[in-house]
Amino acid sequence: MHTNSTFFLQTGHTQSPLLYLAPMEDITDPSFRFIAKEYGADVLITEFISSDELVANIARTSKKFTIFEHERPVGIQIYGHKKDAMVYAAQLVADANPDFIDINWGCPMKKIVKRFAGAGMLRNLPLMLEITEAVVKSVSIPVTVKTRLGWDENSIVIHQLTPQLQNTGIKALTVHARTREQLYSGNADWNHLRMLKENKSIQIPIIGNGDIIDEISAYNLLNYSKVDALMIGRASIGKPWIFKHIRHFLDTGTLLPAPDTKERVDLCIRHLQKAIEWKGEQRAVHEMRKQYLKYFKELPDFQSIKKLLVTEENPLHLIRTLQILAEMHDNFIYSA
Template sequence: MKIGNIEFGQRPLFLAPMEDVTDIGFRMLCKRFGAAMVYTEFVSAEALVRSVKSTMNKLTICDEERPVGIQIYGRDVDAMVEAARMVEAAGPDLIDLNFGCPVKKVAGKGAGAGMLQNIPKMLEITRKVVDAVRLPVTVKTRLGWDSGNLIITELAERLQDCGIQALTIHGRTRAQMYTGQADWTLIGDVKRNPRIRIPIIGNGDITSAEDADNAFRQYGVDAVMIGRATFGRPWIFGEVAESSFGIPLTVSDKIDILLEQLRINVERIDEYRGILHTRRHLAATPIFKGIPDFRQTRIAMLRAETVEELTEILERVRVQLMT
């Protein structure tokens, strides 16, 4: 599989761009465990154009995580074009346009999945961004706004005609948000369309090697993108790919990985925000499930304000799990 000049090999696994999740520490760990492509947290074009510091910080990438994409979202054509030029200057390997985020603060304002209700503007933004930058431009979107507007088959062709070099499709409508099961049928229809020449990346409910294998075999996608199943589980890429990373990881190994993620975040940001970035993963990681009477430990873990305090809690959990 290839996007622009980026070679990914066969059946690559991508890390989905997710706000407050795909910070640089997490991306580097996912890359280590087999993610072929990683993305930054999605970036507001309007905030980028206004040089909002917290948004500008999201453009920070490093060579160890390449290939890496930066994803932008917005509803204003000029802001999206200017933001794309700013992103290109940050040096990613590609620019992704977010036409799929379903949350109210994004889609409700006409950006993200909100663009599924304004296809002419979506296409205008796509064309103008493609024309404005030299990097490959890709798009991530959904099946349609709701079950009565499943437009992805035609939309994929129109986006391809705008010059994008790959399309990621999440197998839900905006109305579904993240409920129910992802429907891969239409993703497969897009991929089998003889008029589609660009790579099609499937996204939605991939949590195991069996899921990924089915996506590649049954629906023929060129790559699989993994999102929520990565929370607190950067090693999932090795598990899903059934790759060999030596001896299977123990729970103690996984705690070491989460502690490393904490250290990376603190070193690259600062102690306070580094801890905040790590908390979501600690809250969601599956390795703590089933531990008896864990509620108070979880609360303490999520309230910890220093690296020392959080490390001590995790070390106590390690001892508990190993006895």
């Protein structure tokens, strides 16, 4: 475990900042985190974990905070709206020895915000600050926060909120540059990230998130806002090499070619095998089905082989089908 929180800024790279894999429910389980790490994600975070469900000792929820040595630095993300439950959850997950705990004050889902959890807490800042401070004080490892700009465009609170969050003792702040009302639509407004970095009273690292889709957008966000680190979510699904490609671009100014079919197939097979280790054969086979289209969507005649991939139950047959796909399309050139 890291004994201090400087890893939030240490890159091991001369020019470019840390690249975080965004926490994503039902996506960033250990199998996807393994693949993302292999392809250059510097910091991993679990999907969000309900503090209320941890209090209720629900086995399925407790499994979500399993982390592995190869993942470090890795954070466990918790959410909730009750101070006692959040403190309990923080202490419980701290025993799993993550490098940090991340508090989710940004989830926009209706069922979450209606109970003032996630982004719902953007409408109750005093309670957000009280819970954050209680969590910080309850554990000896670094605590970070991930949030949005505000509830809606008429209540952008991030500029007053960030210094207050800093005072609670958090070690870094991720800002998804959208409001709760935007959900995932419209554009992330990177102006706010830039304004946060221009505010000299803010010392904690700001991790910029929202709409990084490739090397160029990563460069643009970094260059425009000067955030300390970048977090990438949706663009990594079906394109986990995005981390390696962004790192390469930031370091050299040149673009790497998109992986060929063989590399994608090898990656899919490893992803499937890791998923089987994590959730068992049947669930892994079923949940991987949505991934294939993302990995191979550019292939001209993918529809016919897709049918085989999404109906096959036997992992060995699946692997064979994927290998045939690699043989059939060894010369295909992908754009991304």
